[in-house]
Amino acid sequence: MSRRPGFLVYGLLTAFLLGSAFPLYWSFVIGSVTRHRAIQSPPPLVPGGHFFENAARVFDQIDFWSALLNSIIISGISAASVVLFSTLAGYSFAKLRFRGSNAGMIFVVATLAVPTQLALVPMLKQFSNLGLTGTHAAVILPWVVTAFGVFFMRQYLVDAIPDELIDAARVDGASMIRTFWTVAIPAARPAMAILGLFTFMQVWTDFMWPLIVLQGSDVQTLQTALDALKVAPGQGHADMALVQAGTILATVPLLLLFIATGRHLVSGIMQGAVKG
Numbered sequence: 001m002s003r004r005p006g007f008l009v010y011g012l013l014t015a016f017l018l019g020s021a022f023p024l025y026w027s028f029v030i031g032s033v034t035r036h037r038a039i040q041s042p043p044p045l046v047p048g049g050h051f052f053e054n055a056a057r058v059f060d061q062i063d064f065w066s067a068l069l070n071s072i073i074i075s076g077i078s079a080a081s082v083v084l085f086s087t088l089a090g091y092s093f094a095k096l097r098f099r100g101s102n103a104g105m106i107f108v109v110a111t112l113a114v115p116t117q118l119a120l121v122p123m124l125k126q127f128s129n130l131g132l133t134g135t136h137a138a139v140i141l142p143w144v145v146t147a148f149g150v151f152f153m154r155q156y157l158v159d160a161i162p163d164e165l166i167d168a169a170r171v172d173g174a175s176m177i178r179t180f181w182t183v184a185i186p187a188a189r190p191a192m193a194i195l196g197l198f199t200f201m202q203v204w205t206d207f208m209w210p211l212i213v214l215q216g217s218d219v220q221t222l223q224t225a226l227d228a229l230k231v232a233p234g235q236g237h238a239d240m241a242l243v244q245a246g247t248i249l250a251t252v253p254l255l256l257l258f259i260a261t262g263r264h265l266v267s268g269i270m271q272g273a274v275k276g
Helices: 007-032 051-062 064-095 101-113 114-128 134-141 147-159 163-171 176-203 208-213 224-231 240-275
Strands: none
Touching: 007 051, 007 240, 051 224, 051 240, 064 101, 064 134, 064 147, 064 224, 064 240, 101 147, 114 134, 114 147, 114 208, 134 176, 134 208, 147 176, 163 176, 176 224, 176 240, 208 224, 224 240
16 A cells, blocks of 8 residues: 655655745845845845836846847757767767777766866866857857766666667668667657756856856856846945846746746656656
């Protein structure tokens, strides 16, 4: 007999949900009050009535729509690139037999232990030599393929595709590329959807690398554009109400993306789990 989750399980899930949603709620609370109220003690606990006023100030101080378009372009191309090349590499490591495959996979996993901050200076110097600083390409190219994406797709495809199915496709005369597109891609769709969504979110929220490589240029992402709001004009402290209002505006596209793709994402995960 199956047992229904008890009170403890529901209590833990509720606490986790509230804890996860609290930062977003707190940002909205601070973004909906005046800048003077935002820094007073005790801090506000309920939303005020100035969010649209603060949002209007955000639009006045930064080129929000241009930054939004840049973030969409950069995040979309990066996510598509990571999904494509990670699926190709993951399929190769999972189902193709070639010399050095195990050593190559170990090397890919080992790169996950290297802090990304170590590569910032060499990458900046290289992009500067190529004349790419201050361009979309400078932000997109480091995301062409990721070690985590390759590892994630490899682990999924190992069990998602039976070897007999690949052998049958080859017996029927399908080439390696044809086998990949007709056999691997349909089986990998749930994992590709997850990887694409989380890569899009990761690139969207990335701040350090765009701040470095786009500094002083007209091309700005939402995160680097919002950095201009951290100090209020003529004041020595940050205008927290303005900053948090901008943060909420930058978060809305991600929330809409999750709402639009959430059902398909969950159904894809369940479909992949059943197939596995």
